[in-house]
Amino acid sequence: MTDILTHSATRPSPTDENVSDAPLVLALPKGRILKALAPVLKHTGLSPSADCLDESSRKLRFPTAHPGIDVVRVRSFDVATFVAYGGAQIGVCGADVLMEFDYPDIYAPLDLGIGGCRVSVARPHGISDAEEDDMTARASRIRVATKYPNIARRHFASRGINADIVHLNGAMELAPNLDLAQVIVDLVDTGSTLKANGLRETEVIAQVTSRLIVNRVALKTRPEEIGALIARFRDAVSAGSRDAVRAEGGLS
Known part of the structure; x- marks a missing residue:
């Protein structure tokens, strides 16, 4: 070598x-x-x-x-x-x-x-698991803030849901609280940033x-x-x- x-x-x-x-x-x-x-x-x-x-x-x-x-x-x-x-x-x-x-x-x-780390879906803390499951089951579209539009679209498409992408390069955690998006798809390490901004990790799409x-x-x-x-x-x-x-x- x-x-x-x-x-x-x-x-x-x-x-x-x-x-x-x-x-x-x-x-x-x-x-x-x-x-x-x-x-x-x-x-x-x-x-x-x-x-x-x-x-x-x-x-x-x-x-x-x-x-x-x-x-x-x-x-x-x-x-x-x-x-x-x-x-x-x-x-x-x-x-x-x-x-x-x-x-x-x-x-x-x-x-x-x-x-x-991991690529995950996160939602506001106020939504319970039961409410989330119900919304997911009934939804045909969802608005997603992310810097990963292709990953997000593929993930939700696999569940029969069309993802409307709000493409952001940072500060994703603000989007749900400002009604910019219902969920975010972002890179998560400790989860502390999510928690500090009133969000919780609900799904892991992929380990990274x-x-x-x-x-x-x-x-x-x-x-x-x-x-x-x-x-x-x-x-x-x-x-x-x-x-x-x-x-x-x-x-x-």
Whole structure:
């Protein structure tokens, strides 16, 4: 693995006519997932420069510990787009993003097991379970505030309900209390934000973790390099699992 990636670092300039001469680009999400990824990146030998973890940094592209691979730091929702369209050959994004956009040009070979949360439906606290079941049984349409229109539509369509989407990129929790929507579909971690805004989680649509994703064309045109990177990440995940078991006293 190391030899393959080291060889790639000595390639000519990215301006060379051969696209495989360009450095590989790894797209990573801003925020808490990037911080959680730091140990994984260190294990793979792909730790980015220190300013990548500095949220005040205005830079978007960073060198890594490997000279043939750069990191770009983008919004979590944009990682999949960068990889799908070839701006980055490899990336890390949540399963929620993959579910929402369902890009055919993306291959997701590995669950990294970090950033665990869930995509859920939430309603105002004042609605009881019985009232909710009755409304759901009688409803043919429902207004949903979400940044996941495709996930929400599919979920409610499976119940025979048409979802009218109010597309928001944040502050979803305000929507039911301002009569903007009857329910929300959003990413939930502890549920504390829902509770603080008078909502309760009523359905879990999907459990979410971060996934390693790869551009399918890049996997075909640069199979050795991409394959070596996948192997490095897989080894890092395995090492992390072993460390967790040791910490719990399961291994000597």
